[in-house]
Amino acid sequence: MTTTQPTDTAQGERTLQVYRVYIKTTPEKIWQAITDPEWNARYGYAAPQFFELRPGGSYRSTASEEMRKVSDEMGYGIPDVVVDGEVLEVDPPRKLVQTFRMLMDPASAADGFTRLTYEIFEVAPGVSRLTVTHDVTGAPNVAGVVGGAYEDQGGGGGGGWAWILSDLKSLLETGSVLAG
Numbered sequence: 001m002t003t004t005q006p007t008d009t010a011q012g013e014r015t016l017q018v019y020r021v022y023i024k025t026t027p028e029k030i031w032q033a034i035t036d037p038e039w040n041a042r043y044g045y046a047a048p049q050f051f052e053l054r055p056g057g058s059y060r061s062t063a064s065e066e067m068r069k070v071s072d073e074m075g076y077g078i079p080d081v082v083v084d085g086e087v088l089e090v091d092p093p094r095k096l097v098q099t100f101r102m103l104m105d106p107a108s109a110a111d112g113f114t115r116l117t118y119e120i121f122e123v124a125p126g127v128s129r130l131t132v133t134h135d136v137t138g139a140p141n142v143a144g145v146v147g148g149a150y151e152d153q154g155g156g157g158g159g160g161w162a163w164i165l166s167d168l169k170s171l172l173e174t175g176s177v178l179a180g
Contacts, residue, residue: 017147019132021165025172027120027128031093033168034118043171044164047082051098057087059098079103085113095119100134102142111139130168132161 023030033039034049041048046064051057061083063071071078082104089097100116102108115135122128136143144150148160159166163178170178 014135014137015143017134017136017143017161019134019161019165021130021169022123023128023130023169023172024126025128026126027093027122029172030120030128030130030168031096033172034096035092043167043177045158049083051087051096053087053090053092053096055088055090057090059083059085059087059100085116088115093120100142102145105141107141108139108145111142114139114142130165132165134161 033043035051035053037048037050041064046066047061048064049059049061051059060081062080063078063082067078067082083100083102085099085101087096087098089095096118098116099113101113102111114137117131117133117135119131119133120128121131134146136146146160148158148162151159151163167178170176
């Protein structure tokens with residue numbers, strides 16, 4: 001489901017994390033699950049995401065109650081806004097491109113903005129392919145978190161995009177998330 005693809009560019013090497021999942025639903029339902037805070041707060045890390053769905057619009061994800069509880073138990077604080085960015089391209093229900101800056105910890109925040117692309121394509125009636133491409137060039141801390149580097153350490157980043165997309169697939173296909 002995931003690949004990391006270093007590619008050469010005029011500015012040097014790029015690091016792309018590419019995740020693909022097939023979901024038994026329509027592109028419209030996937031789009032809604034990604035962009036509607038009532039939906040996106042139900043899967044993954046349950047951190048509601050808010051989009052101004054226009055080029056130049058804002059993007060932000062706020063800490064869920066569970067995130068706050070875990071951070072308090074571990075003895076560190078978590079900001080209200082855990083990820084922010086800007087919407088760059090919107091083509092519902094096919095494509096969403098945005099910047100993405102993780103603010104949960106100082107190291108990830110110092111990596112700055114990365115680029116995130118969602119592409120949705122109906123491959124058969126009622127079956128869609130969701131491809132998430134995260135350009136984490138020059139952002140090693142973010143790359144580790146979204147790549148699932150901390151999955152087995154408990155707390156901290158968990159399973160990253162692989163977890164989020166697996167949970168999204170489960171929710172859309174069965175009405176239930178993987179754990180909960």
